[in-house]
Amino acid sequence: xxxxxxxxxxxxxxxxxxxxxxxxxxxxxxxxxxxxxxxxxxxxxxxxxxxxxxxxxxxxxxxxxxxxxxxxxxxxxxxxxxxxxxxxxxxxxxxxxxxxxxxxxxxxxxxxxxxxxxxxxxxxxxxxxxxxxxxxxxxxxxxxxxxxxxxxxxxxxxxxxxxxxxxxxxxxxxxxxxxxxxxxxxxxxxxxxxxxxxxxxxxxxxxxxxxxxxxxxxxxxxxxxxxxxxxxxxxxxxxxxxxxxxxxxxxxxxxxxxxxxxxxxxxxxxxxxxxxxxxxxxxxxxxxxxxxxxxxxxxxxxxxxxxxxxxxxxxxxxxxxxxxxxxxxxxxxxxxxxxxxxxxxxxxxxxxxxxxxxxxxxxxxxxxxxxxxxxxxxxxxxxxxxxxxxxxxxxxxxxxxxxxxxxxxxxxxxxxx
Numbered sequence: 001x002x003x004x005x006x007x008x009x010x011x012x013x014x015x016x017x018x019x020x021x022x023x024x025x026x027x028x029x030x031x032x033x034x035x036x037x038x039x040x041x042x043x044x045x046x047x048x049x050x051x052x053x054x055x056x057x058x059x060x061x062x063x064x065x066x067x068x069x070x071x072x073x074x075x076x077x078x079x080x081x082x083x084x085x086x087x088x089x090x091x092x093x094x095x096x097x098x099x100x101x102x103x104x105x106x107x108x109x110x111x112x113x114x115x116x117x118x119x120x121x122x123x124x125x126x127x128x129x130x131x132x133x134x135x136x137x138x139x140x141x142x143x144x145x146x147x148x149x150x151x152x153x154x155x156x157x158x159x160x161x162x163x164x165x166x167x168x169x170x171x172x173x174x175x176x177x178x179x180x181x182x183x184x185x186x187x188x189x190x191x192x193x194x195x196x197x198x199x200x201x202x203x204x205x206x207x208x209x210x211x212x213x214x215x216x217x218x219x220x221x222x223x224x225x226x227x228x229x230x231x232x233x234x235x236x237x238x239x240x241x242x243x244x245x246x247x248x249x250x251x252x253x254x255x256x257x258x259x260x261x262x263x264x265x266x267x268x269x270x271x272x273x274x275x276x277x278x279x280x281x282x283x284x285x286x287x288x289x290x291x292x293x294x295x296x297x298x299x300x301x302x303x304x305x306x307x308x309x310x311x312x313x314x315x316x317x318x319x320x321x322x323x324x325x326x327x328x329x330x331x332x333x334x335x336x337x338x339x340x341x342x343x344x345x346x347x348x349x350x351x352x353x354x355x356x357x358x359x360x361x362x363x364x365x366x367x368x369x370x371x372x373x374x375x376x377x378x379x380x381x382x383x384x385x386x387x388x389x390x391x392x393x394x395x396x397x398x399x400x401x402x403x404x405x406x407x408x409x410x411x412x413x414x415x416x417x
Contacts, residue, residue, distance in 0.1 A: 012337040023342060026306060030346025031353060033299045034390055038354040038383070040288050042376040043361070048281045050373045055250045055277060059136040059198065060270065062089065062247045064256050067266040073239040082245065087252035092132050093208060093240035099215040100128035104150075104188070104204065106160045107168035124159035124202060126152075128171075128214060129244065131205040136246050138205050141192035147213075147225060149191040151205040157193040159202070165192050175218045177231065184217055186226045212237055250274045296393060303339070304397040332399065339398035340391060347387035354378065 016023040055061045074093065082091045106122040131142045131151065138151050145151055150169070152162060160169060167190040174183045188206075213223045213234070221234035247253045253269050260267045358376040365375040 009337050009341070012334060012341060016338060016341065026303075026342050027346045027349060029302060029306075030299075030343060030390065030394075031349040033295050034347065034350035034386060035353040035357070037288075037292055037295055038350060038378060038386060039357050039361075039376065040291065041382065041386075042354065042358050042378045044281070044284045044288055045382070046358075046362075046374045046377040047365075048277075048284055049377075050369065050375070051277055052250065052281065053373075055274065059246055060200075061250050061274060062136070062253060063269070064245045064247060064253065064260070065268045066242050066245075066260075067268055072265055073241060074243055075239040079243070082243075087248050087256060089246045089248040090134050090136055091243055091245040092130060092135075093237070094130055094242040094244050095211050095215040096241055097127060099218045100211060102126060102128050102204075102214060103172040104156070104160060104169045105172065106162060107170060107187075122161050124156050126156045126202050126204040128211050129203055129205050130208040130211040132208065135205070135244075137198050138192070138194065139198075141194075142205070144191045145205065145207045145210075147207065147210050148187065148189055149206065150188040151192045151194060152190055153194050153199040153201055153203040154196040155200065156202050156204055157190075162190055162193060165190055173214055173217060175220060177220045182228075182230070184226060184228055251278065300393055300397060303394055304401070308401055335398045335401050336395055339394040343391045343394035344387065347390050350390075351383050351387070354383075 079091060079093060082088055103123065103125050108122070128150075131138045131145055133143050135142045138145070141151050150171075152160070157163070160167075162169070169188050169190060170185055171188050172183065172185050174181055176182070194205075209225075213226050216234035217223045217226060217228050219234075220231045222229055222231040223234055245256070247256055253274055254271060257267050257269050257271065358374070358378070361376040362369070362374050369375055
């Protein structure tokens with residue numbers, strides 16, 4: 001069987017070599033149709049794909065922020081259910097934001113330990129937010145945050161004059177109890193300083209027990225861990241007024257927001273920015289589909305006409321093949337083999353042309369794309385899929401024409417010579 005297939009392709013190649021100008025034109029036609037489609041698909045995956053990847057890497061774009069919740073409280077069962085949802089990347093309890101407002105003061109003695117001379121004023125009012133492992137903002141640093149550790153945003157660190165982990169700061173909070181102001185001060189160690197793209201606000205991140213302890217202090221409770229011994233003992237929190245939640249991707253943000261709103265929970269998202277990007281992606285996909293449909297239709301018509309013309313020219317040759325013992329199956333397989341050869345060569349030429357075009361486009365946009373990004377790109381699976389589709393579109397009309405070859409009458413073709 002393999003020998004017969006090999007013989008078939010050798011015969012098909014020999015015929016193409018004899019009529020190489022026609023074969024070359026067919027290869028160029030295939031590449032001329034396929035290359036623009038590859039470039040357009042590469043732009044869709046490159047430029048738009050890169051933009052979507054950037055948005056996905058920005059935690060702020062995936063953040064779902066609860067607004068004033070009124071009577072809503074979120075218990076541990078609710079957080080467990082949310083964490084189990086596939087569209088949720090990270091969720092954890094959060095305390096009241098006003099209760100998390102604290103002042104930080106840099107310990108002057110730690111200035112030399114923080115990586116050189118500090119430039120900030122040494123004090124900052126920040127919002128203390130809870131963090132935990134898996135937090136897309138704090139990343140691997142969350143595991144090191146404990147009751148004595150804090151992770152600073154870039155703005156907060158700059159205001160404090162802290163340039164590197166290890167610096168010591170003092171946190172200040174105040175409450176009014178029984179008409180009397182009660183200040184509180186406790187030391188913290190800077191675990192990490194976040195880059196600006198992770199958090200652009202005046203923020204500090206700490207473990208949930210520390211953030212909860214600050215809220216308990218402001219609520220008039222005794223918090224021995226922070227040195228506040230007056231007030232009623234603070235018990236474990238059964239529920240929380242707020243949460244910190246990040247969607248798995250920007251495509252999941254609106255679905256989560258809609259679900260929250262259906263349950264009476266008002267949330268804020270970056271919906272407008274996300275929607276504009278996703279709309280651009282959908283529109284470009286639609287344009288690509290329209291152009292591809294028109295190109296495929298034109299390609300099928302052109303290939304069918306070309307192959308039918310070859311059949312008309314080679315009726316005598318095919319009749320001789322039939323006379324010398326090649327059965328009707330060979331007459332069907334012969335145009336199919338030639339179509340497969342031309343489709344594969346045309347796909348290779350189109351892939352090479354796409355590679356050149358993509359390199360030119362990426363070189364033109366090199367100042368606006370980062371390392372590892374591309375304005376125009378297609379992976380090997382995409383190129384293989386394009387080649388497979390081209391092959392299928394070439395084989396279908398070839399098979400139909402091959403079936404027509406079976407109706408050739410050998411005696412009539414030979415008598416007409």
